[in-house]
Each structure stands twice: as structure tokens, then as C-alpha cells.
Amino acid sequence: TKTYNVVVLPGDGIGPEVTHEASRVLEFISSKSSDYEIKLTSQDFGGIAIDNAGVPLPEATLKACEAADAMLLGAVGGPKWGVGKVRPEQGLLQLRKHFDLYANVRPALFPSKSLLSHSPLKPEIAEGTSMIVVRELVKGLYFGDRVEADLDTPGSTGEASDMMVYNKNDVQRITRLAAALALQQTPTAKIHSIDKANVLACSRLWRRVVTETIENEFKGQVEVDHQLVDSAAMIMVSNPRKLNGIVLTENMFGDILSDESSVIPGSLGLLPSASLAGLPDGKSDCKGLYEPIHGTAPDIAGQGIANPIGTILSAAMLLRYSFGLGREADAIYKAVETVLDTPDLGGLGLRTADLGGKAKTGEVGDAVLKQLEKLLA
Ligand code: NAD
Ligand code: IPM
Ligand code: MN
Numbered sequence: 001t002k003t004y005n006v007v008v009l010p011g012d013g014i015g016p017e018v019t020h021e022a023s024r025v026l027e028f029i030s031s032k033s034s035d036y037e038i039k040l041t042s043q044d045f046g047g048i049a050i051d052n053a054g055v056p057l058p059e060a061t062l063k064a065c066e067a068a069d070a071m072l073l074g075a076v077g078g079p080k081w082g083v084g085k086v087r088p089e090q091g092l093l094q095l096r097k098h099f100d101l102y103a104n105v106r107p108a109l110f111p112s113k114s115l116l117s118h119s120p121l122k123p124e125i126a127e128g129t130s131m132i133v134v135r136e137l138v139k140g141l142y143f144g145d146r147v148e149a150d151l152d153t154p155g156s157t158g159e160a161s162d163m164m165v166y167n168k169n170d171v172q173r174i175t176r177l178a179a180a181l182a183l184q185q186t187p188t189a190k191i192h193s194i195d196k197a198n199v200l201a202c203s204r205l206w207r208r209v210v211t212e213t214i215e216n217e218f219k220g221q222v223e224v225d226h227q228l229v230d231s232a233a234m235i236m237v238s239n240p241r242k243l244n245g246i247v248l249t250e251n252m253f254g255d256i257l258s259d260e261s262s263v264i265p266g267s268l269g270l271l272p273s274a275s276l277a278g279l280p281d282g283k284s285d286c287k288g289l290y291e292p293i294h295g296t297a298p299d300i301a302g303q304g305i306a307n308p309i310g311t312i313l314s315a316a317m318l319l320r321y322s323f324g325l326g327r328e329a330d331a332i333y334k335a336v337e338t339v340l341d342t343p344d345l346g347g348l349g350l351r352t353a354d355l356g357g358k359a360k361t362g363e364v365g366d367a368v369l370k371q372l373e374k375l376l377a
Contacts, residue, residue: 015074135254
């Protein structure tokens with residue numbers, strides 16, 4: 001029996017609530033196979049780690065992540081830790097950088113057709129949307145030199161700065177990964193590259209290197225077009241099918257556009273992500289970090305009403321990309337779809353409040369497990 005070690009980083013706010021459900025799913029998948037065993041261990045990370053150890057990414061947590069085959073994260077941060085000197089979010093950036101997880105894959109696909117009626121977009125606008133945001137994750141504004149403003153010394157200008165830096169290799173490798181992903185998605189092998197080339201030097205580099213990489217390495221296989229980020233943000237909610245395929249962009253634009261993309265299926269709580277250091281070819285040596293795209297949702301934390309689906313689908317991505325378990329990942333997607341479509345609770349399906357339902361986090365988890373039991377019998 002092969003053993004897969006997964007470190008679970010529940011984090012803060014609704015993080016522990018949603019990772020609990022995804023962990024149950026992974027444990028269930030493990031129990032169904034005699035070929036492999038999935039071992040889960042939990043580690044402090046984020047705000048809870050600041051409380052217990054003084055830093056958001058303690059040495060013991062990092063060591064456990066290094067020894068593991070994959071990482072499953074809830075979310076970190078919250079009003080308790082504010083925007084002070086030591087912040088939970090620093091731990092997340094440190095973790096992404098440490099493992100060079102340069103590609104953040106955020107699919108905004110419809111897990112269920114019946115969600116169409118819940119999307120804030122008109123059904124005829126949202127229908128048939130199928131985009132995967134590929135966000136560069138370890139460069140750009142998040143990681144350039146930063147100067148905090150000094151607002152307390154009399155006479156100080158109080159100037160702050162954040163430097164955006166990209167080089168050719170950064171853009172090449174994320175383009176290759178996006179192209180490989182586009183090819184897996186045939187016949188929609190299409191990349192929409194998003195930038196701000198009319199203003200930023202980094203974006204002019206981005207546009208040229210994306211174009212050349214596709215031209216030199218994927219000619220005739222992958223099509224690419226370029227779009228400025230401001231109008232792309234508008235198109236994403238007015239005519240989202242125009243962006244079907246891969247939406248390829250830099251770190252900060254990708255952060256913003258991926259949250260926006262969750263409007264199409266109808267809730268931030270639905271979308272999963274994978275952060276990878278290489279091509280997602282289903283090889284078991286690809287250590288990834290898997291997390292929902294949402295945050296700690298302080299406004300609903302502790303109530304047991306968070307939507308666990310983004311985290312459950314992140315676990316499915318973990319199985320597919322880090323362990324090559326595509327059949328199990330497909331089963332999880334299918335189970336989620338069935339649960340969202342289940343015609344109970346007044347026709348709303350088994351949904352949490354963000355999707356207009358009344359179900360608790362644990363009830364959605366239970367229902368997914370029940371469907372999986374049928375699918376993997
Ligand atoms: P958020 O994503 O936490 O919440 C935005 C809105 O979406 C809230 O109304 C929330 O209730 C709702 N929401 C989010 N996830 C949900 C779910 N699973 N089910 C139901 N509703 C859900 O964004 P925010 O409020 O801007 O940020 C709160 C904290 O989370 C901040 O400290 C931020 O830094 C952190 N954050 C962490 C991560 C991460 O760890 N990867 C990601 C984003 C934000
Ligand atoms: C995300 C989050 C993070 C980001 C924060 C918490 C650092 O918003 O994962 O989308 O901006 O990358
Ligand atoms: Mn974000």
C-alpha cells in the first residue's frame with residue numbers, strides 16, 4: 001500500500017470548518033482503496049500560529065509541509081490580527097514562495113447546472129461559461145521591494161511603495177503551464193492573456209513573452225489573445241463566455257479577477273484552487289498547495305454555515321494533480337453536483353446560505369459523503 005501524506009492547515013475563521021469537511025472526504029476516499037492510504041496531519045498556520053508560536057508559519061509547520069506529499073489549506077487572517085506588523089497572510093506568502101508555487105489554477109466552472117438560476121447574472125449570460133484563471137503566484141507586487149509609510153515621524157513625507165517585478169523566465173514558465181492546461185481542455189485550447197500593457201512595463205514584457213512562448217512552442221495548438229485588465233473585468237461579468245478557456249494573468253490581477261469569476265457560478269464559497277510548482281500532469285511528485293479561493297469570512301465564522309464546496313473541490317484537485325487519482329477526483333465533482341441539484345429544502349437543493357439555502361456546513365459534507373458512497377461502491 002502506498003502512503004500519501006497530506007498536511008492540513010485549517011487556519012482561521014471558517015478555515016477549520018471547511019477543511020473539516022474536505023478532510024472527511026479525503027479520509028473516505030482513503031478508506032475505499034486498498035492500493036493507497038491517505039494520512040492527514042494538522043498543523044498551526046496563520047493567525048492561530050501567531051497566537052500559539054508568535055509567527056504565522058512556525059518551523060514545525062514548515063517541516064511538516066516539507067515532509068508531506070501535498071498541503072490542504074482553509075484560509076488565514078482576520079480582524080483579530082488586523083494589518084499589524086506580524087500578519088497571518090505573511091505566512092501564506094512565505095509558504096507559496098518557499099515551495100516556488102508559481103502557478104495558481106482557479107477553475108470557475110459550473111459544478112451544477114441548477115446553479116444557473118442562482119447566479120446574480122442572467123441565466124442566458126452565465127450559461128456555458130467555462131474558464132480557468134491561471135494566476136502567477138510568486139512574483140509581482142506581492143513580492144517586490146516594499147517600503148512602509150512612516151506616518152509617525154514629524155516631517156516624514158509618509159510615502160509607501162510596492163515594486164512590481166517580472167522577468168522573462170517568470171512569464172515563460174507560467175505560459176507553458178497555462179498552455180499545457182489549455183491542451184488538456186481541448187477543443188477549447190484558448191488562452192486569454194490579461195495585462196495592462198498600455199501603462200506597465202511588466203505588462204509589455206508579459207505580452208511579448210506570452211506571445212513568443214506560444215508562437216515558438218505551441219504554434220497551431222494553442223491560440224492566444226490579449227486583453228487589457230480593465231475591460232476584461234467588465235467582459236467577465238457582461239459576456240463571460242468570451243473568456244472561455246484559460247485566463248492567464250499576473251499575481252495581483254489574478255487575485256482580483258478570480259474573486260470576480262466566482263460571481264458567475266454564484267458564490268465565492270464554491271471555487272477551489274491548486275498552487276503548483278510545475279505542470280499538473282498527475283504525477284505524484286508534484287507537491288501542491290490546495291485551497292479554496294475565499295478567505296476566513298469573519299462575518300459568518302463560528303456559525304457552521306460556511307459553504308465547504310470550494311475546499312472539498314480543492315481536495316479533488318489535490319487527488320488529481322498531486323496523486324494522479326483522476327477517477328476519485330471526478331467522483332467528488334459528480335457528488336458535489338448531485339448534492340447541489342438535490343431537490344429538497346424547498347427546491348433550493350442542499351445548499352448553504354450563500355447559495356440561498358438553509359443547509360449547515362456539516363450537512364453539505366454529509367450529503368457529499370453519501371453520494372460518494374454510492375459512486376465508489
Ligand atoms: P472573504 O473571502 O473571507 O469573504 C468575502 C465574503 O464572502 C464574506 O461575506 C464571506 O462571508 C463570504 N464567503 C467567503 N467564503 C465563504 C464560504 N465558504 N461560504 C459562504 N460565504 C463565504 O474575504 P474578506 O472578508 O475580504 O477577507 C477576510 C480575511 O480572509 C482577511 O484577513 C483576508 O486577508 C483573508 N483571506 C485569506 C485568504 C487565504 O487564506 N487564502 C484568501 C482571501 C482572504
Ligand atoms: C488569496 C488571498 C491571498 C492573496 C491573501 C490572503 C494574501 O486573497 O489567496 O486569494 O492575495 O493571494
Ligand atoms: Mn484573494
